[in-house]
Amino acid sequence: MAKQHVSFKLNGKQVDALVEPRELLVHTIRETLSLTGTHIGCETSHCGACTVDLDGKSVKSCTVLAVQADGSELKTVEGLADAGGLHAVQKAFIEEHGLQCGFCTPGMLIRAYRFLQENPNPTEEEIRWGMSGNLCRCTGYQNIVKAVQTAAKTLQQA
Amino acid sequence: MIPSEFEYHKATSIQDAIAQLGAHEDAKLLAGGHSLLPMMKLRFAEPPHLIDINGIEELRGIRLEGDTICIGAMTTENELIHSEILQQHCPLLVEAARLVADPQVRNRGTIGGDVAHGDPGNDHPAVMLALDATFVLHGPGGERQQAANGFFLGTYWNDLQEHEILVELRVPVIKKGVGHGYSKLKRKTGDYAVAGSPVVIELDGEVCRDIRIALTNVAPMAIRAEAAENILRGKVIDDALIEQAAAEVLAACDPAEDLRGDVLYKSHMAAEMARRSIRAALLQARG
Amino acid sequence: MQVDLEKEFELPGSAAQGWEFLQNIPAVASCMPGAEITDTIDEHNYKGKVKMKIGPAAMAFNGDIVISNIDAQKRELNLMGKGQDSKGSSSASMDLTAWIVDADGGKSALKGNASVTVTGKAASLGGRMMMQVADQILNQFGANFADHIAAMGAGVEAEEAREHIAQQPQEINGLRFAWSVFIGWLRSLFGGK
Amino acid sequence: MDNTAEVQDREDSLKGVGCSRKRKEDARFVQGTGRYTDDLKLPGMLFADMVRSPYAHARIKSINKEKALALPGVHAVLTAEDLKPLNLHWMPTLAGDVQAVLADEKVHFQYQEVAVVIADDRYIAADAIELVEVEYEELEVLVDAHRAMDDDAPILREDLVGKMDGAHSTRVHNNHIFNWQAGEKEATDRVFEQAEVTVKQDMYYPRVHPCPMETCGCVASFDKINEHLTVHLTSQAPHIVRTVVSMLSGIPESRIRIVSPDIGGGFGNKVGIYPGYVVSIVASIVLGVPVKWVEDRMENISTTAFARDYHMTGEIAADKEGRIKALRVNVLADHGAFDACADPSKFPAGLMHICTGSYDVPVAHLNVDGVYTNKAPGGVAYRCSFRVTEAVYVIERTMDVLAQKLGIDKAEIRRRNFVKVEQFPYKTCLGWELDSGDYHTALEKVLNAVDYDALRKEQQEKRTQGELMGIGLCTFTEIVGAGPSRNCDILGVGMFDSAEIRVHPTGSVMARMGTITQGQGHQTTYAQIIASELGISSDEISIEEGDTDTAPYGLGTYGSRSTPVGGAATAVAARKIRAKAQKIAAHLLEVSENDLEWEVDRFKVKGVPGQEKTMKEVAWAAYNNVPEGMEPGLEAVDYYDPPNFTYPFGIYLCVLDIDKSTGETKVRRFYALDDCGTRINPMIIEGQIHGGLTEGFAVAMGQEMPFDEQGNLLGNTLMDYFVPTFVETPHWETDYTVTPSPHHPLGAKGVAESPHVGSIPCFTSAIVDAFAHLDVTHMDMPHSAYRVWQKVHELGLDKRA
Structure with a gap:
């Protein structure tokens, strides 16, 4: 099948790729563009390990075609930190022990990053609802909730 | 879990989408993709052509026309949740959308896709029945309207005719004296x-x-x-x-x-x- | 995964006509939406294929059909169909006993007990839909079967039935299915049970 | 002079044992630079994908690979026929059985590997597997373990027909794997015959799957020139994998390098050796290029290492006061199509004979029969130490039944039967020696914390109003840290573990262990142990694991063995270094080493203030100024063979409410008190407990792997297989007591699995408790809303006026 050219902004940088129409966005990011922070966990859009930020919205990149991302703006976990250092959500996950094996963590972080823009001052219940598209097998979520709360505080103070 | 090969087509307008459905045998419309793509990854669905209708602006948006709320078929679940029009005039739909899947999926999944897909587990068909909604369908023969009541015929089976597209969902404003529950x-x-x-x-x-x-x-x-x-x-x-x-x-x-x-x-x-x-x-x- | 279904379809002809048609295996098979006999080995053994399209899902099965029992006395036939999906990830089989009974007004009915077994990916993932889909398929089968019986007769109804048969799709298809059910509904309105 | 404060400051700056030190590994994980197996991309790498059987039991009549081979980008299609000449079509399992690498003439379970396709990438491979044509002849399927040994049951393992001499015992039926017993049968039976009270409860512990977020996978890379094999794979036991690969392939262990990179969770799923690994290695050797194989989620749930599937009967004989006189446990163990359980070699049902629990049981008998069925092989400990979860489940459930029968409160009956603090070390009647414990204190602490009496009162009131409220209690004792080589080995290799520590001239440290972290934070905690032992800040200590080329041989991480065994090895190795350092310090200070005392990070001359050498100074000297006759350098290795297991324990209490109209359960409180002995990093311990409780919640409330009569596994995606989200997961309350292990160098016992082991029976206890006033004694898991409602409906509690 003929490959198609796609072009999008990934973590602030314009990138191009040739993709089969059927290629899943997560594979383009991981294989073609070699950003392996975005993980594949379930492939049926349940676990959220593949979550990326697409045009300002959290999406599961295992269920988006790369061709659909043409012309868009994407952010992955690799784009969270900037010259000023780690993003508040990254710092908070370390501080509150919000991760163990680390496999779900990139998806959690990129979702938390967007969630805190959607809801800068969430209650615990809102965090649990807002993060419910991401599964974790290690932490039992309790410390992730704390981490999101901590990050919210930091971001509010900034 | 990798889909089979297919050709990808971007539709630029409703007319274009209908024309493309006619031009490509066994083509499927790609809306939010969260029902279709998993089936394709499991290779239960192998459409040779996908027609992406995400770029069609006229399929998006929620507007009030008198006592009727007109919802573009490509409106996402999260857009339903955050719509002031719906919050004010049809909170049932907001409530229902909140309980669909999870936050990420609600960013992609569309109301039209949910209604047209035909899975009995989807939420909006029943909501549309309860709201007494009307569907605006465009096909090669032009536009027609169909009441939600009578549209759903079986598993993966509804009144959508060949090469027809669900364009808009119309629901009446919930007025005083009218209550809803979900x-x-x-x-x-x-x-x-x-x-x-x-x-x-x-x-x-x-x-x-x-x-x-x-x-x-x-x-x-x-x-x-x-x-x-x-x-x-x-x-x-x-x-x-x-x-x-x-x-x-x-x-x-x-x-x-x-x-x-x-x-x-x-x-x-x-x-x-x-x-x-x-x-x-x-x-x-x-x- | 196994589901057992019991079905009954009214036939617009006599029991004798029904039984005559029931023994014509390739013709009966063609009543199954999307099914066809590709090879007749002998009067009891056939090879066939079924293409199913249910909404966005599509599956193709290749398999064997064995007629294990024909009882003219009871107008009863037992059929065992077994097929494997062309990708090798699923398989399906159906053990069907079908018989014709007399009904009022010189008409008859096709009765059937089917036990449908599915293995593989289709069973792991499709279980949620299976019963309903099998039911829909058999309904269409019944409608097609009745068309064939009607087509044996004369007059407008027979003409219509012949038209339906000509239009019958090569696979299960929601749209066509809607049509056949619509016709069934019309019949129930005007058929005067 | 405030000397104490200064010492304390120095102590704190080490971030040693007892400190909630932030994790060293997090920096890479939060920035997306963790290195998991699927992240690895080698030049020329091909991708392997499996053709799998849709049938659970069938004969393979033919396999036609031509269409697949004709697809551009396909390099090879391998079947059992191709592996036969290499004698690799079957492989030995850890349990003394053999397992087909690729189905040899017959398939024994649904989704079994039938052929492997090697292609340019995963897309082409996915297309190609559909083009491999396999013709099957269906055979009668056996999924019900109770039917396995019937006279007319279909024979599954034709390769074993007539071989009645099994790996663990004589086989009495072609579908029989083993019979294994512990304790005294006759003595136990005698007590039961004469007992004042007996209770008996059947229970089924369903087949479940550990389901880590990362599935299993590997990248095999064979260097033809140097005849060297490197395999990156998600293994919890890389050294054992190397040994097995060497035994299978004939390649010397010295030319095999197994690397466990970052692992996205294991929970037992990544202990076994899977066909995917073997075929990737074979393909890489044959094709001379690297080959990657990564499972998708359905393959993970369907084919790699399940857990449990035990049909158990617990019986207790007691007196009228509820004091246990004897315990009898019968188990029918469903091990699937091949016995590939990952247990120490001598124990075909793991450490199930810890089933006397926390109680003083005079006599007991355990009987386990293992059988084959048409299900996937595996049988791993899903976050528990070799069937301990099953053992705890059967004793805790049966204790509840006894309490109910006698009308004694379930906390009280436990109090009456606990091993008393003065009885430790306590020898159980089934042969274990519980090292330490104080169950009574822990129980009282929990009951006070939740105000148990008030909860019972509230429950009484609720019952009169027709509401369903349940209080669950579980007082468990684990057995972890496998294990002493006198009774524990895997494939003949003793279950020791190892640490190798090097102190560099400037006083920073590099240490390597035979274990491998999967999220437990070894990089952080091992450094804390060394920091405390050597007086060097943990920030200057680097920990490496998982690379068999560099790490000392170890048995890996599972069964909560890292701290009890690997942690002990680390402490002992560090102590060897400190002993040498003391000699060097004495040499530098020109005193006898007996004149020195250790204080936090330095040796001091007793009674002479100011005369001291810090470990850093000693480290420098170790490379240029050692006593005569001493070799330079400052490093040590320890292979630690534990003298005993460790026995962590806990008291868990759960309060829940059931919605009668839907069967939904709301966990109102879950209070978990754990005693894992010395606590190395409380933050990490708490994190492990949260995670273990959540996995326990998942198992108790929803996880199952149901099979239909045709052997189809129903529900092998995360749509159906229950992994709770943020929303379903309860809030956890944690607490602890500290009863150090007397035989562990640090007194530590291991903790990560306790919350899983202890919470599962606690949930069942709470659910059953909600119905206990209606004479319900047991309900099988999972306690999904559907199943709970069935009980509600059966009892007519949902009737409306």
């Missing part, structure tokens, strides 16, 4: 409903002028529990009547047994969800 039971976030029931009640004083009780995932398609509605219509609804109606809901169910439950459980849950929704709707209608 109850849904699911095993966990991201799962289909064990049973769900949206209910809309119109009161005339204390008397139930009209009522629509719809059910999710307890039959080959979304259904209305008409016998239950008939028990309540024209009456002053009390607990005893609600119990009679719940019994009729139970009788109307024809669910498939699966890991969510057997026929008995699912039917009882549908009755319970209806019971809860009727109570909530009543409370609201009474103001």
Whole structure:
């Protein structure tokens, strides 16, 4: 099948790729563009390990075609930190022990990053609802909730 | 889990999409993709052509036309949740959308895709039945309108004709004296409903002028529990009547047994969800 | 995964006509939406294929059909069909006993007990839909079967039936299915049970 | 002079044992630079994908690979026929059985590997597997373990027909794997015959799957020139994998390098050796290029290492006061199509004979029969130490039944039967020696914390109103840290573990262990142990694991063995270094080493203030100024063979409410008190407990792997297989007591699995408790809303006026 050219902004940088129409966005990011922070966990859009930020919205990149991302703006976990250092959500996950094996963590972080823009001052219940598209097998979520709360505080103070 | 090969086409307008559906055999429309792509990854669906309708602006947006809310078929679940028009004039839809899947999926999944896909587990078909919605369908022969009631014919089977596209969903504004309720039971976030029931009640004083009780995932398609509605219509609804109606809901169910439950459980849950929704709707209608 | 279904379809012809048609295996097979006999080995053994399209899902099965029992006395036939999906990830089989009974007014009915077994990916994932889909398929089968019986007769109804048969799709298809059910509904209105 | 404060400051700056030190590994994980197996991309790498059987039991009549081979980008299609000449079509399992690498003439379970396709990438491979044509002849399927040994049951393992001499015992039926017993049968039976009270409860512990977020996978890379094999794979036991690969392939262990990179969770799923690994290695050797194989989620749930599937009967004989006189446990163990359980070699049912629990049981008998069925092989400990979860489940459930029968409160009956603090070390009647414990204190602490009496009162009131409220209690004792080589080995290799520590001239440290972290934070905690032992800040200590080329041989991480065994090895190795350092310090200070005392980070001359050498100074000297006759350098290795297991324990209490109209359960409180002995990093311990409780919640409330009569596994995606989200997961309350292990160098016992082991029976206890006033004694898991409602409905509790 003929490959198609796609072009999008990934973590602030314009990138191009040739993709089969059927290629899943997560594979383009991981294989073609070699950003392996975005993980594949379930492939049926349940676990959220593949979550990326697409045009300002959290999406599961295992269920988006790369061709659909043409012309868009994407952010992955690799784009969270900037010259000023780690993003508040990254710092908070370390501080509150919000991760163990680390496999779900990139998806959690990129979702938390967007969630805190959607809801800068969430209650615990809102965090649990807002993060419910991401599964974790290690932490039992309790410390992730704390981490999101901590990050919210930091971001509010900034 | 990798989809089979297909050709990808971007539709630029509704007319273009219809033309492309006609031009490519066995083509499928790609809306949010969260029903279709998983099926393609499992290779249960292998359409040779996908027509992406995400770029069609005229399929998006929510607007108020008199007493009718017009919702573009490509409006996402999260757009429904955040729509002020809906929050004000049709909170039932907001409530239902909040309980669909999870936040990421709600960013992609569209109301039109949910309605047109044909999975009895999808939430919006029953909501549309309860709201007495009308669907605007465009096809090679032009535009037609079809009431939600009668649109859903079976599992993966509805009244959408060949090369036709669901363009817009029209629901009446919920007015004073009209109440709604939405109850849904699911095993966990991201799962289909064990049973769900949206209910809309119109009161005339204390008397139930009209009522629509719809059910999710307890039959080959979304259904209305008409016998239950008939028990309540024209009456002053009390607990005893609600119990009679719940019994009729139970009788109307024809669910498939699966890991969510057997026929008995699912039917009882549908009755319970209806019971809860009727109570909530009543409370609201009474103001 | 196994589901058992019991079905009954009214036939617009006599029991003798029904039985005559029931023994014509390739013709009966063609009533199954999307099914066809590709090879007749002998009067009891056939090879066939079924293409199913249910909404966005599509599956193709290749398999064997064995007629294990024909009882003219009872107008009863037992058929065992077994097939494997062309990708090798699923398989399906159906054990069907079908018989014709007399009905009022010189008409008859086709009755059937089917036990449908599915293994593989289709069973792991499709279980939720299976009963309903099997039911829909058999309904269409019944409608097609009745068309064939009607087509044996004369007059407008037979003409219509012949038209339906000509239009019958090569696979299960929601749209066509809607049509056949619509016709069934019309019949129930005007057929005067 | 405030000397104490200064010492304390120095102590704190080490971030040693007892400190909630932030994790060293997090920096890479939060920035997306963790290195998991699927992240690895080698030049020329091909991708392997499996052709799998849709049938659970069938004969393979033919396999036609031509269409697949004709697809551009396909390099090879391998079947059992191709592996036969290499004698690799079957492989030995850890349990003394053999397992087909690729189905040899017959398939024994649904989704079994039938052929492997090697292609340019995963897309082409996915297309190609559909083009491999396999013709099957269906055979009668056996999924019900109770039917396995019937006279007319279909024979599954034709390769074993007539071989009645099994790996663990004589086989009495062709579908029989083993019979294994512990304790005294006759003595136990005698007590039961004469007992004042007996209870008996059947229970089924369903087949479940550990389901880590990362599935299993590997990248095999064979260097033809140097005849060297490197395999990156998600293994919890890389050294054992190397040994097995060497035994299978004939390649010397010295030319095999197994690397476990970052692992996205294991929970037992990544202990086994899977066909995917073997075929990737074979393909890489044959094709001379790297080959990657990564499972998708359905393959993970369907084919790699399940857990449990035990049909158990617990019986207790007691007196009228509820004091246990004897315990009898019978188990029918469903091990699937091949016995590939990952247990120490001598124990075909793991450490199931810890089933006397926390109680003083005079006599007991355990009987386990293992059988074959048409299900996937595996049988791993899903976050528990070799069937301990099953053992705890059967004793805790049966204790509840006894309490109920006698009308004694379930806390009280436990109090009456606990091993008393003065009885430790306590020898159980089934042969274990519980090292330490104080169960009574822990129980009282929990009951007070939740105000148990008030909860019972509230429950009484609720019951009169027709509401369903349940209080669950579980007082468990684990057995972890496998294990002493006198009774524990895997494939003949003793279950020791190892640490190798090097102190560099400037006083920073590099240490390597035979274990491998999967999220437990080894990089952080091992450094804390060394920091405390050597007086060097943990920030200057680097920990490496998982690379068999560099790490000392170890048995890996599972069964909560890292701290009890690997942690002990680390402490002992560090102590060896400190002993040498003391000699060097004495040499530098020109005193006898007996004149020195250790204080936090330095040696001091006793009674002479100011005369001291810090470990850093000693480290420098170790490379240029050692006593005569001493070799330079400052490093040590320890292979630690534990003298005993460790026995962590806990008291868990759960309060829940059941919605009668839907069967939904709301966990109102879950209070978990754990005693894991010395606590190395409380933050990490708490994190492990949260995670273990959540996995326990998942198992108890929803996880199952149901099979239909045709052997189809129903529900092998995350749509159906229950992994709770943020929303379903309860809030956890944690607490602890500290009863150090007397035989562990640090007194530590291991903790990560306790919350899983202890919470599962606690949930069942709470669910059953909600119905206990209606004479319900047991309900099988999972306690999904559907199943709970069935009980509600059966009892008519949902009737409306």
